[in-house]
Amino acid sequence: MRLENIKTIAVLGAGIMGHGIAQTFLMSGFPVRLFDLKESILATARAHIGKNLELFQDMGLLEEPAIGPALKNLSTTTDLRDAVQGSDFIVEAAPENLALKQNLFQQVESFCREDAIIASNTSSLTLTDIGARVKKKERLVTTHWFNPPHIVPTVEVVKGEKTSDETVDTTVALLDRIKKLPVKINLELPGFLVNRVQVAMAREILDLYEKGVASAADIDKAIKGSIGFRLASIGMFLTMDLAGLDIWLKVCENLAPRIQSSTEPPKILQELVSQGRYGIKSGRGFYDYTLDFSKGELDEAVRKRDTEFLKRLKDLYWDN
Ligand SMILES: NC(=O)c1ccc[n+]([C@@H]2O[C@H](COP(=O)([O-])OP(=O)(O)OC[C@H]3O[C@@H](n4cnc5c(N)ncnc54)[C@H](O)[C@@H]3O)[C@@H](O)[C@H]2O)c1
Numbered sequence: 001m002r003l004e005n006i007k008t009i010a011v012l013g014a015g016i017m018g019h020g021i022a023q024t025f026l027m028s029g030f031p032v033r034l035f036d037l038k039e040s041i042l043a044t045a046r047a048h049i050g051k052n053l054e055l056f057q058d059m060g061l062l063e064e065p066a067i068g069p070a071l072k073n074l075s076t077t078t079d080l081r082d083a084v085q086g087s088d089f090i091v092e093a094a095p096e097n098l099a100l101k102q103n104l105f106q107q108v109e110s111f112c113r114e115d116a117i118i119a120s121n122t123s124s125l126t127l128t129d130i131g132a133r134v135k136k137k138e139r140l141v142t143t144h145w146f147n148p149p150h151i152v153p154t155v156e157v158v159k160g161e162k163t164s165d166e167t168v169d170t171t172v173a174l175l176d177r178i179k180k181l182p183v184k185i186n187l188e189l190p191g192f193l194v195n196r197v198q199v200a201m202a203r204e205i206l207d208l209y210e211k212g213v214a215s216a217a218d219i220d221k222a223i224k225g226s227i228g229f230r231l232a233s234i235g236m237f238l239t240m241d242l243a244g245l246d247i248w249l250k251v252c253e254n255l256a257p258r259i260q261s262s263t264e265p266p267k268i269l270q271e272l273v274s275q276g277r278y279g280i281k282s283g284r285g286f287y288d289y290t291l292d293f294s295k296g297e298l299d300e301a302v303r304k305r306d307t308e309f310l311k312r313l314k315d316l317y318w319d320n
Pocket residue numbers: 012013014015016017018035036037038041092093094095096097100104121122123124144145146147
């Protein structure tokens with residue numbers, strides 16, 4: 001399948017990731033068929049997409065008449081065959097369950113056109129396992145989006161054992177076309193690339209917090225205003241090159257043996273979870289939240305986060 005032949009997209013699963021992935025394709029003019037198990041889930045997804053599009057427009061990231069045409073291009077269905085037959089690029093954002101995804105991929109292949117690309121948004125499973133029952137494995141690919149998917153630019157594009165170069169190249173070109181930042185991942189390691197880095201950083205940050213080096217708010221402040229600020233602008237390798245690799249070698253010699261290297265899950269997370277402190281959804285995590293979900297205050301908190309993200313998106317990526 002080549003980029004110029006991709007006309008219609010199917011997104012399977014309309015939850016947190018699926019509705020944002022659908023929105024991203026819609027914003028670039030692609031017709032999207034969104035599938036989920038119940039009409040009520042699809043109606044919620046459509047309402048969320050509408051609200052998100054309004055926020056993009058309010059922030060100057062969408063032209064005025066774009067919302068109507070985008071929503072017109074969205075069709076929803078609870079019939080899998082209807083979603084995938086005639087679709088050229090199919091992306092699955094169903095629950096992270098191997099048997100469910102294997103079954104879904106097998107069904108999709110039986111309904112879709114022979115050369116359609118079938119992508120998974122899995123965060124922790126391998127394409128080789130998910131696609132075990134698919135006959136034409138060269139058209140399978142992992143596209144790992146980050147939450148919120150309609151805003152965070154990077155999408156990891158991961159090859160399975162049998163994925164063809166053409167499938168990878170077309171997927172990368174398609175993601176470029178919809179203004180994402182696709183990154184080819186050559187080895188299918190657990191956690192791919194970004195989540196491995198994120199977990200390494202979280203391990204150290206949680207350890208510093210447990211040791212009482214600073215409060216959660218101060219650690220957030222320190223990271224946002226230093227490495228967060230730099231990394232969002234120039235990345236890691238340019239940061240190191242600009243500082244000097246000789247200096248980085250010295251810093252690593254001094255610190256590498258002294259930082260956290262445990263292979264256990266961080267104790268502080270185990271403790272907080274055992275106390276029912278799950279974060280915003282339970283009212284308390286590292287911070288306290290007094291949100292009335294029945295008054296839509298959680299949606300309001302998400303909108304506030306997205307507004308912050310959209311300011312950065314505009315500055316760093318949108319018009320570049
Ligand atoms: N949430 C994240 O931050 C995040 C980030 C990256 C990747 N992912 C991955 O994306 C996928 C979806 O995660 P999510 O957070 O959107 O989950 P979610 O629970 O919000 O949404 C999943 C949706 O899939 C639907 N579904 C259930 N069975 C299905 C089936 N057989 N076929 C199609 N849809 C079905 C559910 O009704 C639900 O609406 C998972 O593989 C997850 O690991 C999630």
